Amino acid sequence: MRRWFSEPLVHFLILGGLLFGAHGWINRGNDDPPRVLRVTAAEVNWLAETWTKQWQRQPSEEELRGLVADYVKEELLAREAKEVGLDENDTIVRRRLAQKMEFLVQDTARLAEPGEDELRRLYDTEPARYRTPACISFTQIFFKTETAARTGLAQVALHGPAQVGDHTLLDREYATLDEQTLATLFGEQFARQVFALEPDRWLGPVPSAYGFHLVRVNGRENPLLRHFGEVRTQVLEDWHRAQQARVNEQFFDGLLKKYEVVVDETVRPLMGPFAKVGQ
Amino acid sequence: MSPFRISAIMVLLVGLSTAPWALAHEQSDIGSADKAALEKVHPSKPAYSPYAGRNFPTRPLFGDQHLHTSFSMDAGAFGARLTPRDAYRFARGEELVSNTGQSVKLSRPLDWLVVSDHSDGFGFFPQLMSGDPELLATPQGRKWHDQIKSGHGAEAAMDIIISFGKGQLPKGFPLPGTRAYRSAWQEVIKAAEAYNDPGRFTAFIGYEWTSNTGGNNLHRNIIFRENGAKAGLVEPFTTLKPLGSDNPVDLWKWMAATEDKTGSEVLAIAHNGNVSNGRMFPMVEAFGKKIDREYAETRMKWERLYEVTQTKGTGEAHPVLSPTDEFANFEIWDKGNLDGTEAKKPEMLEFEYARSAYKNGLKLEAQLDVNPYKFGLVGGSDAHNGLTAMEEDNFFGKTAPQEPSPERMTRAFFNNSKTGVKVMDWEVSASGYAAVWATENTREALFDAMKRRETYATTGSRMIVRFFGGWDFESPDMHNRLPAAIGYTKGVPMGGDLTDAPKGKVPTFLVAALKDPIGANLDRIQIIKGWLDAKGDVHEKIYDVVWGDADKRKPGKEGKLPSVGNTVDVANATWTNTIGDPELITVWKDPDFDAGQRAFYYARVIEIPTPRWTAYDAKRLGSKPLPGTTMMLQERAYTSPIWYTP
Numbered sequence: 059m060r061r062w063f064s065e066p067l068v069h070f071l072i073l074g075g076l077l078f079g080a081h082g083w084i085n086r087g088n089d090d091p092p093r094v095l096r097v098t099a100a101e102v103n104w105l106a107e108t109w110t111k112q113w114q115r116q117p118s119e120e121e122l123r124g125l126v127a128d129y130v131k132e133e134l135l136a137r138e139a140k141e142v143g144l145d146e147n148d149t150i151v152r153r154r155l156a157q158k159m160e161f162l163v164q165d166t167a168r169l170a171e172p173g174e175d176e177l178r179r180l181y182d183t184e185p186a187r188y189r190t191p192a193c194i195s196f197t198q199i200f201f202k203t204e205t206a207a208r209t210g211l212a213q214v215a216l217h218g219p220a221q222v223g224d225h226t227l228l229d230r231e232y233a234t235l236d237e238q239t240l241a242t243l244f245g246e247q248f249a250r251q252v253f254a255l256e257p258d259r260w261l262g263p264v265p266s267a268y269g270f271h272l273v274r275v276n277g278r279e280n281p282l283l284r285h286f287g288e289v290r291t292q293v294l295e296d297w298h299r300a301q302q303a304r305v306n307e308q309f310f311d312g313l314l315k316k317y318e319v320v321v322d323e324t325v326r327p328l329m330g331p332f333a334k335v336g337q
Numbered sequence: 338m339s340p341f342r343i344s345a346i347m348v349l350l351v352g353l354s355t356a357p358w359a360l361a362h363e364q365s366d367i368g369s370a371d372k373a374a375l376e377k378v379h380p381s382k383p384a385y386s387p388y389a390g391r392n393f394p395t396r397p398l399f400g401d402q403h404l405h406t407s408f409s410m411d412a413g414a415f416g417a418r419l420t421p422r423d424a425y426r427f428a429r430g431e432e433l434v435s436n437t438g439q440s441v442k443l444s445r446p447l448d449w450l451v452v453s454d455h456s457d458g459f460g461f462f463p464q465l466m467s468g469d470p471e472l473l474a475t476p477q478g479r480k481w482h483d484q485i486k487s488g489h490g491a492e493a494a495m496d497i498i499i500s501f502g503k504g505q506l507p508k509g510f511p512l513p514g515t516r517a518y519r520s521a522w523q524e525v526i527k528a529a530e531a532y533n534d535p536g537r538f539t540a541f542i543g544y545e546w547t548s549n550t551g552g553n554n555l556h557r558n559i560i561f562r563e564n565g566a567k568a569g570l571v572e573p574f575t576t577l578k579p580l581g582s583d584n585p586v587d588l589w590k591w592m593a594a595t596e597d598k599t600g601s602e603v604l605a606i607a608h609n610g611n612v613s614n615g616r617m618f619p620m621v622e623a624f625g626k627k628i629d630r631e632y633a634e635t636r637m638k639w640e641r642l643y644e645v646t647q648t649k650g651t652g653e654a655h656p657v658l659s660p661t662d663e664f665a666n667f668e669i670w671d672k673g674n675l676d677g678t679e680a681k682k683p684e685m686l687e688f689e690y691a692r693s694a695y696k697n698g699l700k701l702e703a704q705l706d707v708n709p710y711k712f713g714l715v716g717g718s719d720a721h722n723g724l725t726a727m728e729e730d731n732f733f734g735k736t737a738p739q740e741p742s743p744e745r746m747t748r749a750f751f752n753n754s755k756t757g758v759k760v761m762d763w764e765v766s767a768s769g770y771a772a773v774w775a776t777e778n779t780r781e782a783l784f785d786a787m788k789r790r791e792t793y794a795t796t797g798s799r800m801i802v803r804f805f806g807g808w809d810f811e812s813p814d815m816h817n818r819l820p821a822a823i824g825y826t827k828g829v830p831m832g833g834d835l836t837d838a839p840k841g842k843v844p845t846f847l848v849a850a851l852k853d854p855i856g857a858n859l860d861r862i863q864i865i866k867g868w869l870d871a872k873g874d875v876h877e878k879i880y881d882v883v884w885g886d887a888d889k890r891k892p893g894k895e896g897k898l899p900s901v902g903n904t905v906d907v908a909n910a911t912w913t914n915t916i917g918d919p920e921l922i923t924v925w926k927d928p929d930f931d932a933g934q935r936a937f938y939y940a941r942v943i944e945i946p947t948p949r950w951t952a953y954d955a956k957r958l959g960s961k962p963l964p965g966t967t968m969m970l971q972e973r974a975y976t977s978p979i980w981y982t983p
Contacts, residue, residue, distance in 0.1 A: 108470055113508075150486045154468065225816055227801070227851045227920055229395065238430075242445050242799070243396065245854040267854035268919045295422075295531040 189281040191236035199223035199272040207263035207270035397772035400449035401725040403717030408454040412721035413462025414494035416737035419723030421452040425532035436737035449539035453558040455547045456573035460521025471509030478507045502552040513572040526565040535779045542568040548583040552676035554612040562784040563601035570599045584624045608644035611652040612675040615685030618694035633709035643712040646769035647719040648735040654692045668766040677758035696867045696875035699935045713790025713832045713977030716769025727797040732767035732950040746960045767950040768796040790832025793976040801851040804831040804940045806979035810845035832977035843930035849922035850942040857944040858917030860901040868936035882925040885918035903946045910948040910956040917945040939978035
């Protein structure tokens with residue numbers, strides 16, 4: 059409860075409410091009775107707390123009086139500024155308000171915690187995200203030139219792979235690599251081609267960043283859905299991100315319904331994604 | 338929608354409620370763990386089957402141990418909006434919208450990342466931007482807030498950096514122990530936990546300790562080996578007194594206390610000696626205290642690695658220190674300190690560059706019996722926009738305003754008229770990454786490999802480099818089908834030690850490199866040797882040990898190898914792999930070995946010339962380079978050394 063009172067927004071809302079109330083009340087009659095700025099114990103507590111955090115001690119009586127006086131002064135000036143419209147057409151004020159609204163929406167989204175069944179549902183509906191990638195195991199023989207690789211293929215067929223190929227730092231045997239890792243080792247084109255090769259026979263030449271390769275695919279592992287427990291953190295993160303995006307979008311859609319955006323004919327081409335709403 | 342949360346800080350607070358305080362104190366036995374790890378990766382006896390028991394690292398894992406996001410006070414002021422979570426998503430290969438609204442994706446994912454936001458003022462930026470009353474009550478806080486809001490964030494950022502260097506920060510600046518600070522740290526931890534995926538992508542928990550007194554850079558990145566339950570037991574060490582300190586000795590005390598308290602090992606990686614103005618590798622004293630054995634031992638315990646290349650320049654060697662090294666003049670930043678408040682003097686250089694630190698380390702070892710500068714090498718980006726995009730053709734700059742734009746080649750990064758220190762944006766480097774020979778892609782395996790210095794730095798390329806030293810390597814070893822198996826069996830890998838020279842033998846090295854599969858061919862591999870002679874003087878020598886196009890490229894007079902040539906078309910930002918070789922390997926024996934003299938050896942692998950990021954910018958954005966702009970470069974890798982101690 060106490061923390062709420064130290065929140066700027068709460069103040070904003072309280073004061074906003076007061077202002078609204080005051081406005082209505084003022085407009086009851088034609089007389090202009092004084093408007094109300096209510097300073098409660100909660101405000102004073104907040105002022106004292108802020109001070110304490112900054113100076114690492116409680117404010118003295120006198121300091122507190124100063125704080126309250128400043129607060130009243132600032133508040134009245136701010137209200138008067140609003141009254142005469144100083145907040146309008148002010149980039150800083152507008153941006154700040156928009157940002158407060160955004161933070162509010164985002165924080166609300168972030169605060170929501172899904173139930174276990176909701177996470178399960180996300181995990182079940184998007185299994186592709188939580189799969190281990192397909193993996194491949196293969197043997198490769200390296201050649202500097204394509205011609206040598208073609209000759210090599212014939213030799214391998216006759217005599218086996220043992221004595222064939224040029225020297226290379228690349229390994230001969232690669233076990234359970236996914237396509238992405240394979241691409242970081244040999245280049246993308248090689249990875250794509252090797253993943254498409256028929257297993258258990260020498261094929262090639264397959265070109266890579268280094269030269270030409272004869273390849274024999276020895277095994278293949280299909281993607282496996284990872285256990286829910288193993289990927290729960292990831293599912294939760296995905297849920298939060300999706301939730302945030304959804305809330306942002308819904309909120310803004312709501313705003314677009316609430317407001318009618320009216321634009322000049324010349325402005326319409328500039329409306330981008332809002333072209334359809336800019337009637 | 339209950340409207341009781343508003344500021345970004347409050348979002349971060351959510352982390353508090355789930356802080357895992359319950360974890361028991363756990364003491365780890367560093368000594369035995371190290372030994373076991375070493376035995377695992379360095380088998381002593383070969384099995385009959387060449388593939389059996391092959392548990393040495395088979396491929397280097399590429400990553401960045403140095404990346405800032407909007408959680409860093411200066412990054413936020415510069416306009417960074419991406420968060421640690423965004424940074425991890427980007428590093429693991431996802432497409433993102435950059436801080437300036439541009440779509441961006443890596444050519445291929447990285448294997449690991451450390452988000453290392455400045456520990457001073459963690460969460461400062463969200464606090465400032467949410468209009469925190471304490472902060473805005475100070476003239477500085479108010480000024481920065483208004484500057485940023487009115488679109489002058491870059492000015493605010495420079496002012497924040499300078500104020501920080503002078504120790505003049507406003508009241509209300511978030512300090513450890515406060516709610517805002519703790520929640521920001523918890524969010525950093527939670528981001529790493531959410532994206533750490535053992536075996537696939539490693540998200541380390543870390544931060545940067547930004548000692549910057551007087552604008553002289555003594556920064557260190559801190560990395561935790563273990564998970565958030567342990568890292569969350571402490572809060573980062575800062576530099577602001579009285580809670581923090583700008584003296585590395587105090588950081589090391591904090592590290593020792595942290596290991597005790599959390600049971601997680603930690604390590605520190607220093608960077609940018611080039612803007613420390615002579616303070617990164619001291620020889621006589623530091624912070625008023627003499628460099629002694631205890632300093633050397635402690636530094637070596639915690640600082641096993643050094644970041645030798647990044648966006649703010651490369652610090653391997655300097656042309657003034659190494660006048661005969663034709664490759665020393667590479668992406669050099671030598672005009673002043675970090676914020677340009679003090680200009681560089683030539684006598685500072687010796688205490689700033691990795692190679693001279695290696696040499697001076699030998700001297701100190703002779704005096705103190707311990708070498709404080711026995712560090713391995715890594716690269717890092719130090720980008721301040723959450724995007725570790727360090728490829729020349731995909732460079733997203735160091736800060737948000739340096740993301741691609743037609744102006745980024747012509748603006749000044751900073752300009753101090755008082756000292757005359759002016760650095761242009763075009764001087765920012767698209768560099769670098771760290772390659773780690775870890776047995777698997779996990780926090781533990783990567784951390785352990787970092788601790789044993791089995792790493793190398795690259796300036797952005799992902800070439801593969803092997804480097805082994807021993808007494809018995811022979812030429813046929815380079816034709817072996819499994820060079821790595823021979824390497825680990827007959828020698829030690831990069832970062833290792835050679836001692837007890839057998840009578841009549843000299844150090845031999847098996848060194849090999851394979852080009853980046855989507856990158857440029859290799860020009861040459863060099864081995865750089867430094868040693869301490871009987872008179873106590875240090876020396877260095879560079880050997881070209883193997884090179885591309887060897888059939889037509891022969892060393893000329895005085896053994897100088899001719900240039901590999903150049904295929905770069907700057908105007909079109911293209912090059913061809915028609916020169917150089919995709920792969921180089923050799924066995925090299927030290928021809929000048931003296932068993933009585935301390936020495937170090939490291940490999941430098943150089944690619945053929947390729948267009949620099951400035952050339953891609955000129956071509957794609959039509960920017961006109963300023964006179965003197967570097968438009969091409971030769972990317973390279975630097976391995977951790979192997980040391981010989983008599």
